[in-house]
Amino acid sequence: MYTSLFDIFSIGIGPSSSHTMGPMRAAAAFVNDLRAQGSLHRVNSVQVSLYGSLALTGEGHGTPGAVVYGLLGLEAETLDLSIDHIGKVQSEGRLLLGGEHSIGFCMEQDITLEFDITQPEHANGMRCRAWDAERELLHEEYFFSIGGGAIRRRAEMGSTPVSQVAVPYNFNSCDQLMNICREEEKSIAQVVMANESALRFRELVRKRMQNICRIMSAAIDRGIATPGTLPGPLKLARRAPIIFKRLEHLFHRNETDALTIIDWINLWAFAVAEENAAGGRVVTAPTMGSAGIMPAVLRYYERYGAKSSPYTLEQGKEIFLLTASAICSLYRANASISGAEVGCQGEVGVACSMAAGGLAAAMGGTNEQIENAAEIAMEHNLGLTCDPICGLVQVPCIERNAIGAVKAVNATRLALRGDGSHYVSLDSVIATMDETGRALHAGYKETALAGLAKNALTC
Numbered sequence: 007m008y009t010s011l012f013d014i015f016s017i018g019i020g021p022s023s024s025h026t027m028g029p030m031r032a033a034a035a036f037v038n039d040l041r042a043q044g045s046l047h048r049v050n051s052v053q054v055s056l057y058g059s060l061a062l063t064g065e066g067h068g069t070p071g072a073v074v075y076g077l078l079g080l081e082a083e084t085l086d087l088s089i090d091h092i093g094k095v096q097s098e099g100r101l102l103l104g105g106e107h108s109i110g111f112c113m114e115q116d117i118t119l120e121f122d123i124t125q126p127e128h129a130n131g132m133r134c135r136a137w138d139a140e141r142e143l144l145h146e147e148y149f150f151s152i153g154g155g156a157i158r159r160r161a162e163m164g165s166t167p168v169s170q171v172a173v174p175y176n177f178n179s180c181d182q183l184m185n186i187c188r189e190e191e192k193s194i195a196q197v198v199m200a201n202e203s204a205l206r207f208r209e210l211v212r213k214r215m216q217n218i219c220r221i222m223s224a225a226i227d228r229g230i231a232t233p234g235t236l237p238g239p240l241k242l243a244r245r246a247p248i249i250f251k252r253l254e255h256l257f258h259r260n261e262t263d264a265l266t267i268i269d270w271i272n273l274w275a276f277a278v279a280e281e282n283a284a285g286g287r288v289v290t291a292p293t294m295g296s297a298g299i300m301p302a303v304l305r306y307y308e309r310y311g312a313k314s315s316p317y318t319l320e321q322g323k324e325i326f327l328l329t330a331s332a333i334c335s336l337y338r339a340n341a342s343i344s345g346a347e348v349g350c351q352g353e354v355g356v357a358c359s360m361a362a363g364g365l366a367a368a369m370g371g372t373n374e375q376i377e378n379a380a381e382i383a384m385e386h387n388l389g390l391t392c393d394p395i396c397g398l399v400q401v402p403c404i405e406r407n408a409i410g411a412v413k414a415v416n417a418t419r420l421a422l423r424g425d426g427s428h429y430v431s432l433d434s435v436i437a438t439m440d441e442t443g444r445a446l447h448a449g450y451k452e453t454a455l456a457g458l459a460k461n462a463l464t465c
Contacts, residue, residue, distance in 0.1 A: 007339050008176050011202055011211075011331035014338075015218045016155050016290050018082040019075075020282035021399035023294040024130050024344055024452075025060060025067035028151025033076025035157065036134040037104040040145055047107050050139040052077060054117050057131035058124035059346035060151065062453045066238065066397025068285060070117045073132075079105040087287070127163040128152060129346035129451065153344030153352065154292045173201035178339050180377055180432040183332060187373050194363075194373055195328035202328075215327050218289055222278070222301035225288045229277025236283045238398045244284075245404075246277040267310060268412055274302035275408040283400050292334045292343045295350070295392075295399050296357035298407030300330065303361040303414050307368055315369050322368040330364035333380045336432065341440035345392035345452040348443020354403075354410045355387030355439065359432075361414035366421050374426025381432040382417040388435070389442050391450035393457030402458060 018027040033054065040046040054073050056064050064070060071092045075082075078091060078101065092113075095101050101111035125131035130151040136144045148160035175190075175197045177183040186197055202211045233247045250273055256266070263269075279298035282288045291300035304326060308319065315322050334343070337356045342348045363380035371379065387410070395401045449456025 007178060007335075008173050008201060009331075009335040009338050010205060011198060011327065012214060013156065014154065014290070014292050014331045014334045015327065017218075017221055017287065018155055018290060018294065019072075019085055019087070020068075020285050020288055020294050020297070022067040022069075023155040023290045024151045024153050024346060025064060025069045026072040026294065027082060027155035027290065028130065028149075028157050029056070029060065029069050029132055030072040030076040030080075030082065031155065032132055032149035032151065032157045033073045033134065034079060034081070035149070036136075036145070036147055037077060037079055039147060040136055041104060043145065045136075045138075045144045046104055048138045048144060049103055049107060049109055049136045051109060052101075052103065052111065052116060052134070052136045054135075055120050055133045056118065057120045057133070058129040059452045060130050060132055061119040061121050061123075062455065063394065063397030064119055066394065066454070067399060070113055073117055074101065074113065077101055077103060077111075079103075082287070087285070125150070127160065128344075129448075130344065151344075153342055153347070154290050154338075155294075173204050175201055177335075180336055180436075183336070184373060184377065193325075193329075193367065194332050194376055195325040195367055198328040198332045199324075212324065215324055218327065219304065219323055221287065222289050222291075222304060225278045225281045225286065225297075226274050226301055226305060227277075228286065229279075229281040230273070232281070232284075236280065236400055237285070238400065239396055240398060240400055242283075242400050244280050246273055246280055249273045249276060267306070270309070271302050271306050271411050271415060272408040274305045275299060275411040276404060278302065279404040279407040283398070283404060291330075292337075292356055292360065293345070293353045295345060295403055296353040296407060296410065298404070299354065299357040299410045299414060300361050300364070302407070302411035303365055306411075306415060307365055311365065311369055317368065317370070326364040326368040329367035329376060330360035333360045333363045333432075337436055337439075340433070340436050342443065347451065348440060349390055349446050349451050350392040350406065351384070351387050351390040351439050352443060353392070354406050355384050355390050358387055358410040358414045358417070359384040361411065362417040362421070365414065365418040369418065369422060371418075371422050372426050375421045375424065377432045378424065378426055378428045379418045379421035381428060381430055381435050382420055383414050384432075384435045384439060385430060386413065386417075388439060389446075391446065391457050392452040393450055393459040394452070394454055395459050395462050397454040397459070401462070
């Protein structure tokens with residue numbers, strides 16, 4: 007099933023697409039339900055229960071605050087981060103539901119973390135309920151945050167969503183995608199552009215892609231320019247400004263190192279991952295926990311790769327995003343991009359695969375070389391666990407973004423040095439990733455109950 011580029015690359019507030027964006031969207035959807043049924047102004051109280059991974063790592067991922075944003079009717083793309091919305095709710099003990107109806111609200115009591123309950127449909131579950139002044143239940147809904155900020159209601163789980171607008175090229179596997187490309191004599195990027203142009207005007211597609219690139223680039227620049235420590239008990243120092251100063255120092259002294267390019271890629275990935283960890287505005291690519299990889303590889307292309315690309319810079323950036331979105335669509339259709347379902351291979355692993363395929367395309371690679379690059383990148387992320395220390399999207403997540411970005415560039419270089427032929431198909435590696443992820447113990451899937459979260463330190 008084809009997933010639109012703009013469902014893959016969406017703009018949100020960190021630190022987690024599944025634990026921040028998803029719950030924010032779910033809470034907002036619940037408020038919209040109340041409004042649609044004409045009962046919003048009858049609401050006297052609201053309660054949200056978080057289950058499974060949303061409960062176990064919710065505090066570290068900022069989930070309660072995200073729920074408040076959603077109940078307030080705020081949107082991630084326009085949210086003013088200079089206003090302390092959450093602090094106001096906490097100090098006043100009231101919440102302006104949907105931005106228009108004031109109710110009493112206590113975050114500690116009205117947002118509950120159900121550590122011992124996991125809903126059978128998905129590890130990231132939440133229940134929203136609203137009552138009137140007589141304690142009559144006005145509305146109840148279960149939502150599930152399935153990865154990348156996407157949400158589904160309980161009734162939608164287990165079913166395949168149907169696109170309201172048919173696209174000319176639907177594909178459920180890489181094999182199908184490659185056959186379409188051969189039959190239509192198109193590149194992967196051209197197939198995706200044709201699909202996106204069926205959903206909205208082509209010029210709008212281009213403008214929205216340019217905006218995605220701008221926000222990715224802005225996140226790098228903010229991360230480089232912002233010193234200090236990240237929120238949370240680890241008191242982790244931001245490293246991007248320090249790395250940048252060292253690289254500037256070497257540049258001014260005209261010192262050369264054959265591996266300096268790797269330092270720059272690390273810097274760009276660190277900058278975005280630290281912005282995300284601080285609750286800044288980033289682009290899901292495909293998640294927020296892996297949001298540093300695509301921008302870092304895109305900046306690498308702008309700075310270095312474009313010099314040997316057959317395309318103009320703007321063409322190459324478009325091709326990069328279009329191709330990467332097709333690769334992500336395959337993972338979403340046949341596996342998962344949720345760390346709570348398949349571990350970090352579904353986040354950093356998928357982002358690495360997307361970036362490698364996108365870069366190979368932007369560098370002029372054939373469709374076969376693009377598939378090879380995407381496959382190499384995931385093959386060497388198989389089994390990657392999601393075990394964040396203290397439930398924060400910081401350790402090992404930030405460094406993992408840097409390693410993933412460098413690995414994506416290396417996978418591209420390996421693929422472009424070959425003719426596109428390879429033993430392992432992208433379809434087979436996606437199936438293996440899904441199988442591996444489902445087999446992982448729950449402690450290694452965004453619960454912070456095992457692995458590094460258990461053994462590195464005690465919080």
